[in-house]
Amino acid sequence: MSGSLNLTNDFVVKFANVNGSGSASANSMFAKSVLRMGVPVAARNIFPSNIQGLPTWYEVRVTGDGHLGRRGGVDLMVAMNPQTWDRDIAEIESGGYLFYDSTKVLPESKFRDDITVVGVPLTRICNEVYSVPRERQLFKNIIYVGALAALLGIEIEVIETLLAEQFAGKERLIKANVDALHMGRDYVRTNLTPLGLQVRRADAVGDRIYVEGNSAAALGAVYGGATVCAWYPITPSTSVVEAFTDYCAEFRIDAETGQAKYAIVQAEDEIASIGIVIGAGWNGARAFTATSGPGISLMTEFIGLSYFAEIPAVIMDVQRGGPSTGMPTRTQQADLISAAYAGHGDTKHPMLLPQDPGECFEMGALAFDLSDRLQTTVFVMLDLDIGMNEWLTEPFKWDDTRSLDRGKVMTYEDLESGVDFGRYKDVDGDGIPYRTYPGVHPSKGAYFTRGTSRNPYARYSEEGHVYVDNMQRLLRKFETAKSLIPAPELRKSKTATRTGVIYFGSTTPAMHEALEILASKGLHLDALRVRGFPFSDEVYDFIAAHDRVFVVEQNRDAQLRTLIVNEGDVDPAKLPPVLHFDGTPITARFIAAEIGTRLGATAPRSPVPEAAE
Amino acid sequence: MTLFLSERVRRGGRDLDLPGREEARANIHVGIDWLSSVSFGHINKIGRRVIVLGGGNTAMDCCRTSRRLGGEDVKVVVRSGFEEMKASPWEKEDALHEDIPILNFRVPKSFTHENGKLTGVVFEVVEAQYDDKGRRRLMPSGEPDEHYPCDDVLVAVGQENAFPWIERDIGLDFDEWGMPKVDEVTFQSTRPGVFFGGDAAFGPKNIIWAVAQGHDAAVSIHRYCQGEDVNDRPPPGFSLTSQKMGIHEWSYDNDVSNDARFRVPQRDKGESLKDVRLEVELGFDPKLGFAEAQRCLNCDVQTVFAEPLCIECDACVDICPVDCITFTEDGEEEDLRGRLNAPSLHLDQDLLVSNKLKTGRVMVKDEDVCLHCGLCAERCPTGAWDMQRFTLEMTHATAMTGGGACQAR
Amino acid sequence: MTYLAKPRLHHPSLSPNDLGFTRRDYEGSVSTLCAGCGHDSISAAIIQACYDLNLPPHRLAKLSGIGCSSKTPDYFLGASHGFNTVHGRMPSVLTGANLANRELIYLGVSGDGDSASIGLGQFAHAIRRGVNMTYIVENNGVYGLTKGQFSATSDKGSKSKRGVENHESAIDLVSLALQLGATFVARSFSGDKAQLAPLIRAALAHKGAAFIDCVSPCVQFNNHSGSTKSYDYVREHNEAVNRLDVIAKRAPIEVDYAPGTTTTVTQHDGSVLALHKLAAHYDPTDRIAAMTYLAQRQALGEVVTGLLYVDPEASDLHDSLETVSTPLTALGGKDLIPGSSVLAKINADLR
């Protein structure tokens, strides 16, 4: 029909499925096949807190220009779930396409007339070939991938290769899958014509890798030298530990004895998890836990202990929608304040804010150096969007000359040489004292660790000035942290501007795309991506250098902005918040519209309703 | 009639009748006489090389005085070993400090002389041997005799208490050393009505003993005069007063000092050797004196135990730095001593054994090692231990109207 | 309490152990607990046990939660690293410390509030994981540090100092530990060091989760009549099933025990536990029987003490996790970082 979208290497396909139907791996294969054709994709799972039966979506943005954020809108809906049919159909862009299982005849009213409807009788094809119900279910997914490949111009050989890789060594399975794939393709070839949406081979992927942030962070922990991991299952952090377990099983087994050079304990709760981490950190091991908001809430007493008794710990917080159980399978950046200030009394903790899986790896490793160096809890703040979705990201890099920075630790020899050891003594003026590992020396260096006030020699004291000195030193240490936290990244606008924007984490790709959209409308902004907390002076210099600085984040209460205002001398009025918190990843369209409106320009396109589910 | 003899009567100390004594008599002096001559100003110099024979405090006085009267090469030669010497340790230290060597295990054999002038002393070298009963005897070591040249000898061996003027047939018995036999409690000799005290009774001690013995003898004399049994004496009195001030504060200084003895500051050696009348010890200044006083173990403060209060919580046992408290089944003393938390090393020191406690056990405390630190009482939740100052009230002889008995206090 | 430091002066016969340390060398800072608190006696027993065991103080790590009892690690083993963690959470910290360095000896000290009330979960899980540790609960039936509220081990029907009766059932940590699979379970009394010190010594030498419930009267808040954790009550109701002698490895067993009176158990480290039976037919290696016996005796109001159960073949959490014998803390970058070439392969797999 006329008015149909004609887009090459720049469209959004959304799969609407039923949780537990085995669609995830087929959908992921679909995304990967586009990648293998040299065309970047950004794919996101939108799934319920449920094991089977509830609706789940998978959104693939085919983006030749490499915009990895969520765009918003759907150009092709693969509608496989009758339960969400109506809203799925409603979500399709005008001129877009609907792909559905046409086995069952549906009334006219179920469709829209401004879209192209493509029906493939998937169930019928399946039922003709397979008799086992589970096979019918699984191969139906592969059949639609085959059909889509034919409709969108995806090279079938690419998918065949992917299948061969996935089922390497299981020839029978490969064959069965390839057969199913061909069934879909052949049906389209015989009965239908290609759509206006087309994938064309390109060279825009480069050497980038395609990986989930949780795996990347777990691999970071392996490279960061973590040996002890304690955890309690919670979405969306569980796969961090699953990946860590897998990587350890591969890379951390002693070749001679077959024994493990790591210890992973599934604790009884998050309190025990962080307790185990702190115990291990106290004793000299690198230890971490992975959790999400509810876990952080439970851990706060221990985090305060780590702060005050100065014990290294790493927490990977894969943020999800709060408060309370909130939206357990949706994304948000809403733990910033609870992590930054976790614990009663005056406490604050360094945080690392990765933008993508590449940085999850980097910061996942760095966090251990920092926590040893700063002798405190360091947070790596992932979110569900980065953590549980595969992202196209720069390949992991490792400098083999890099060694584990264990920070200020007194060895047997140091103690033997007669240095004056005071566990909480600031010898170097950077607020960081020396520590000893238990058992290091028969007669020197032992001390009693406690969360109670004590003097520089770790002896209990509730004298006012002793307490104040110690608290001031902790502040000095936090100052020192500023120089160790990765510096913010500045994107200067090509045109000089007095307007800026600050953002972080998974907002990054959408933000970058939004900047382009805004620039095309003549709205120029300098952009600063903060990469950690505490904020270095560059953040405040940036704010000072602009009249207005938008702070874009994915929570209701402008938590990053609160931290910025709280930690520096900034007039809050200068920092208009741009907030997105419906649980779906923020989109370029949303940011551009928000900032565009506030800067007085017409939005490039009216905002589409977010996340119809 | 009663007679109380207390004067320190002495016949100048013993002489040494060895070969050469007569020939060299001009340069052989009896130490104690020589010292008094010095003290009275009759003697003001001595030869360059001096040998002092003897190991008591008189010998120490002799050698150090010699150093002040021109003796440059002064030595002390003693029969016994260094440890067994009768001189007080600090006197020995002081002598050594004044460059006076002390040669032990040497028994003088003869004086050598030439032309009627002393030239030196020959010594036999001996060694200590112990018989089955552990008694020490000095036996020749077999080494060749030694000869030490000298200009003067001071003989400071064993002073004798002798009572040449007491006739030996008056019912007053003397021992083999020529000392009267005296009852240690009553100070009465074997002849009723004759009492001895001070040096005259048991040989040289110090003035404190002399005063105490005087008191006791006075009681005896009083009773004797009243025609009463001297052995039937009123015991001394005492009082105990709690020292508790607050929950962990005591009205005595209970913090045990870990300091070793402080040395009394001394005058510079060069200076003090020039003048026999100069005091060598300068005495403590207030600060040092205080620090030394802190070392006092407060023997006058006693741990007093009250059985009914004790809940047997072990707190006192756990805190006692010297492990002197034990809760155990009751038993005979010897058996009890074998079951203490720390062995009792001095059997002559009493154990404090409580009455039976609630569990049937007893509390046993070895008083020997107690530091009087009061920690047991501080840790005791019920006040079963208390630190109480003990004041001894001696029995004084006082004539009582009418009665004639001795009054205590 | 006392504020003066305990004098360094000691009994002249105080003798060093094989390592050259005297018992006094195992002491810590001076206790700040109430005079007569049972917890101080347990500290003294720990000191005795470590001395007897010839334990190098720096090879032991002492951990505790919060409470009067949890303060005590400051008062013994001054040369050991210690960690006073948060209320009820010592077990997890100890577990982490143990995972990090399996070569140290771990001593956890806790209170009944710390372990049976707020920390019951962590207590249970550390035990069921088989963490190699000695876990002592200084059980006084009250929260001492917060001034005498009932804890979860207060017996039903027992009375507070103010005369209020406790209507809640008591948690018996010993039964719980047995049920949870602790491989060394004992109960003792702070007022019976002769029983307690050898138990601690044996527990420290035990490989696996060793638990000692030590009744420890709170003289301040729970030593009145009507209390079931008072000195008097425990003394009256104490039923010891056995007396323990620990014979160091290598030391020949010289004592000839009359047959049937003594059971010997050889522990993992070679030390021998000689258990002199006080209760006929009590077999400390039979877990089910121990649980039954305890239940029967407890029903009669008795406080059963002694070494109640020991599994000399016990294994620990490191065995289950199959960790390397080198402490994880001792592993460096070479052991832990797969390096850039491995990373290149991982990258390739992710394209």
Ligand SMILES: Cc1ncc(C[n+]2csc(CCOP(=O)(O)OP(=O)(O)O)c2C)c(N)n1
């Ligand atoms: C999270 C938390 N809640 C409450 C407290 C207050 N608190 C300190 S000690 C204690 C009870 C300790 O009881 P127990 O473990 O039996 O020790 P005890 O003092 O009797 O030896 C409580 C409730 C705390 N420190 N932390």
Ligand code: SF4
């Ligand atoms: S006073 Fe000191 S040394 Fe004497 S028994 Fe008491 S605690 Fe021990």
Ligand code: SF4
């Ligand atoms: S501290 Fe007091 S109550 Fe406790 S055992 Fe000693 S004397 Fe008895």
Ligand code: SF4
């Ligand atoms: S309150 Fe009770 S438990 Fe706490 S120190 Fe005092 S006696 Fe001990």
Ligand SMILES: [Mg+2]
């Ligand atoms: Mg308690």
